[in-house]
Amino acid sequence: MKVAVVTGASKGIGRAIAEMLADEGYSLALGARSIEDLKKLAEGLETEVFYHYLDVSRPESVDDFAERALKHFGGVDLLVANAGVGYFGRLEEIRGEDFEKMLQVNTLGLWRTVKAFLPSLKKRKGTVVAVTSDVSARVFPRGGAYVATKWAARALVRTFQLENPEVRFLELRPGAVDTHFAGSRPGKPKEHGFLKPEEVAEALRCLLKLPSDVRVEELMLRSVYQKPEY
Ligand code: NJP
Structure with a gap:
């Protein structure tokens, strides 16, 4: 049984990825600050789930989350470092x-999350x-x-990759996604240019099925309704 860690699993893209990974048979260690949301998610998943409070800014x-997750499962095969926030203004x-x-x-x-799980991922x-x-490459x-x-x-992901060739690093680069990101409300019509979080998870599902000697280093995906910009 493979073990995956997902940070920011309480909603949005992280939650959709956790659901996809459970469907693929992974055991899961889920982290976020909204512990009630993690509990509800865990209850609906048909796989072994460890969940715990995680604030990646601390x-x-x-360290506490990683120690508990590693103790629970003995090691991890996949880390999805997804937790993120957005504030905008000139x-x-x-x-x-x-x-x-x-x-x-x-x-x-x-950086902290990858560092904490790196020894196990290397093994x-x-x-x-x-x-x-x-x-992540335009302004x-x-x-x-x-x-x-x-x-x-x-830059961190690429440097981690150079320094740790035994681990495969994939930079997943979604465009606009219909989540709670930056205070928005999910449920927007597709024509507004947003992917659904499940679509991001589906793209990742495809990549995870590739042979283990294929290293996909980057995936950028956007809705066809979002203007292509580079
Ligand atoms: O956003 P949202 P997304 N410690 O707000 C968690 C990137 N992205 O799913 O702690 C730990 O629905 C938070 O959990 P909680 C974006 O930059 C998005 O869209 O309980 N976890 C929640 O589970 C981010 O890296 C768009 O509040 C923390 C999750 O993060 C990733 O996609 C476009 C945390 C956020 O869920 C997922 O964001 C793009 C902390 N300190 C990139 N703070 C987009 N949606 O349009 C937050 O280009 N979280």
């Missing part, structure tokens, strides 16, 4: 505390899926601070 929370207007929150979650949180020749963004007005945290995340 080093001690990441660079001269965005609040310092919002920029710092994004750095703590999107950038340092990703098992595992895979890391880092959910960044289609903006747009009012997105500068968020985008900077995702470019930095991309």
Whole structure:
């Protein structure tokens, strides 16, 4: 039985990926701050699930979560580092505390989470899926601070890959997705340009079925209703 860790599993893309992985027969370690949502999710999944409070912006929370998950399962094969937040505004207007929150979650949180599970992933020749963004390699007005945290995340993923060739690192770069991201409400019509979180999970399902000696390093996916921009 393969074991997968999903961070930010309480809603949105992380939740859809957790459901897909359960369907694929993975045992799951799920982390997020909304523990009630994790509990409800775990109850509906037909696989072994360990869930625990996780705040990736706090080093001690990441260490505690990783220690408990590794103790529970003995090791992990797949880490989906998905937890992320978004605040938007012109660079001269965005609040310092919002920029710092994004750095703590999107950038340092990703680094901490990968670091905590890396020894086990190396032992098992595992895979890391880092959910960044289609903006991890472009910029747009009012997105500068968020985008900077995702470019930095991309740099971390690539450096982790160079330093750890025995682990496969995939940067998953979704465009707009119909979730709770940045305070939005799910349920938008497809024509507004948003993928459904389940569609992101389906794309990942396909990639995970490839032979273990194939390393997909990057996947960018967007709705056909979203303007292509690079
Ligand atoms: O957003 P949402 P998505 N510690 O808000 C968790 C990227 N992305 O699914 O802690 C631990 O529905 C939060 O859990 P909770 C985006 O940057 C999205 O769309 O309980 N977990 C929840 O489960 C992010 O990296 C779009 O509040 C923390 C989850 O993160 C990823 O996709 C476009 C946390 C967020 O769920 C998933 O976001 C794009 C913390 N400190 C990239 N803070 C898009 N939706 O349009 C938050 O290009 N979480």
